[in-house]
Amino acid sequence: MEKFDEYVRRYERKTPKSRRLFSRAARVFPGGISHNIRYFPPYPFFADGAKGKRLHDVDGNSYTDYWMGHWALILGHSPAPVASALARQVRNGTLYGTTNDVSVELAETIQKLMPAAEMMRFSSTGSEATMYAVRLARAKTGRRVIAKAIGGWHGFNTTLMQSASYPFEAEEGPGLVQDEGQYVESIPFNDLEGSIKVLDNIRDDLACIIIEPMIGTNGCIPPVDGYLQGLQEYARKNGALFILDEIVTGFRLSLHGAARLYGLDPDLFTLGKICGGGMPIGVVCGRKEIMSLADPVSVPDKQARCAIGGGTFSANPATMTAGLATLDFLKKNEREVYGKIDRLGGMARDGLGRIFAEAKIPCAITGTKSVFMTHFFSDSSQQKRQVSNATDVAMSDKAALGRYHMALMAAHGIFFLPSKMGAMSFAHDEGDVKKLLAATQSIADSGILGKAAQ
Numbered sequence: 027m028e029k030f031d032e033y034v035r036r037y038e039r040k041t042p043k044s045r046r047l048f049s050r051a052a053r054v055f056p057g058g059i060s061h062n063i064r065y066f067p068p069y070p071f072f073a074d075g076a077k078g079k080r081l082h083d084v085d086g087n088s089y090t091d092y093w094m095g096h097w098a099l100i101l102g103h104s105p106a107p108v109a110s111a112l113a114r115q116v117r118n119g120t121l122y123g124t125t126n127d128v129s130v131e132l133a134e135t136i137q138k139l140m141p142a143a144e145m146m147r148f149s150s151t152g153s154e155a156t157m158y159a160v161r162l163a164r165a166k167t168g169r170r171v172i173a174k175a176i177g178g179w180h181g182f183n184t185t186l187m188q189s190a191s192y193p194f195e196a197e198e199g200p201g202l203v204q205d206e207g208q209y210v211e212s213i214p215f216n217d218l219e220g221s222i223k224v225l226d227n228i229r230d231d232l233a234c235i236i237i238e239p240m241i242g243t244n245g246c247i248p249p250v251d252g253y254l255q256g257l258q259e260y261a262r263k264n265g266a267l268f269i270l271d272e273i274v275t276g277f278r279l280s281l282h283g284a285a286r287l288y289g290l291d292p293d294l295f296t297l298g299k300i301c302g303g304g305m306p307i308g309v310v311c312g313r314k315e316i317m318s319l320a321d322p323v324s325v326p327d328k329q330a331r332c333a334i335g336g337g338t339f340s341a342n343p344a345t346m347t348a349g350l351a352t353l354d355f356l357k358k359n360e361r362e363v364y365g366k367i368d369r370l371g372g373m374a375r376d377g378l379g380r381i382f383a384e385a386k387i388p389c390a391i392t393g394t395k396s397v398f399m400t401h402f403f404s405d406s407s408q409q410k411r412q413v414s415n416a417t418d419v420a421m422s423d424k425a426a427l428g429r430y431h432m433a434l435m436a437a438h439g440i441f442f443l444p445s446k447m448g449a450m451s452f453a454h455d456e457g458d459v460k461k462l463l464a465a466t467q468s469i470a471d472s473g474i475l476g477k478a479a480q
């Protein structure tokens with residue numbers, strides 16, 4: 027591991043200000059961070075600017091960014107049309123705290139692109155949107171149980187913090203009362219038969235199935251043919267709602283989301299990330315008859331109304347403006363944007379697969395369209411190279427992935443949030459992918475990955 031230590035020392039040498047900031051941060055934030063996944067050893071670098079595909083840190087380093095703001099920045103950092111619209115809006119108010127015109131424009135734009143959004147409610151995070159979605163499902167069906175995928179990630183809300191991190195069958199930790207999980211059941215992603223077995227046991231009390239069309243946070247795993255369609259059919263047949271969590275996939279896998287791509291027709295779905303244009307957002311959308319349960323005007327009776335919120339910052343004009351500018355750009359340049367980012371994603375997947383195969387480093391490359399991820403396998407782990415659910419990912423050699431990502435940062439100025447998938451943006455180009463592949467080749471040759479590192 028001497029070689030890897032060299033990479034770490036190189037990272038430490040080029041990030042002294044970040045190291046000092048991290049010790050200050052650790053005194054004010056638990057773990058030194060404001061989102062668990064943002065920590066990585068020895069300490070994360072501290073960013074102080076970003077533009078296009080580049081992320082800059084306080085020590086003057088810059089990185090080609092494949093994390094892209096939790097995959098939200100499909101056009102890159104501060105793209106000109108979004109930045110200028112946002113700057114105009116900031117001068118004209120950031121939070122009216124009232125209804126506003128631009129929120130209607132954004133909602134109508136979303137609706138045109140995704141007609142299943144017959145009505146919607148804006149919030150400031152995806153975690154709120156998914157919480158509201160399952161609450162609406164319970165209100166609509168009068169049932170209690172929510173089914174979600176093992177390793178499915180829907181944010182930090184209490185309801186859906188179940189089977190979210192490995193080991194998936196264990197409690198998610200203190201502060202969550204055990205009983206909170208009794209109305210949430212977890213199904214195996216990409217295994218329709220196994221999922222139906224679980225669902226059959228809870229059928230009569232099943233309010234909804236909520237599912238990411240592609241497992242994102244826990245592994246970048248697209249669905250196998252028929253899986254999502256089978257779940258939707260099961261929900262329909264059994265009086266439950268089918269909810270797609272499109273917070274990552276919406277406007278990413280296609281302008282019309284994963285629903286259009288996979289031929290799905292969810293009762294409710296959630297959006298976030300991209301449609302906020304780099305500003306905080308969550309959206310719960312769906313059938314009018316379900317969304318109307320939350321209507322405080324026509325359902326004034328508290329006993330009959332489903333109480334979903336939105337929050338202080340919901341539909342704030344800054345987010346609405348940035349989101350609208352982003353979707354407008356995507357609409358006008360659909361072919362160019364998706365043609366490019368999908369091609370770059372394919373190039374990265376193929377190139378990485380080839381390099382690791384030639385280097386005989388056991389791994390699987392997953393993803394689709396513009397997202398991609400490498401999963402390494404150590405000799406002691408299962409030798410299965412297929413990754414079809416979050417458990418397969420949990421069994422992979424995460425330490426090797428961490429070493430790979432650290433080496434990219436330390437020696438090549440390339441940033442992936444360690445152990446998370448990468449995403450292309452419209453700001454990336456073929457030259458970036460070539461650099462990523464060349465860097466990967468040199469790291470593979472260094473022997474810090476796979477067998478040679480054991």
Ligand SMILES: Cc1ncc(COP(=O)(O)O)c(C=O)c1O
Pocket residue numbers: 096150151152153154156179180181182238242243271272273274298299307308
């Ligand atoms: C699929 C999915 N749903 C919900 C969320 C939660 O969104 P937020 O982090 O904005 O609360 C995330 C966040 O990554 C996500 O990936």
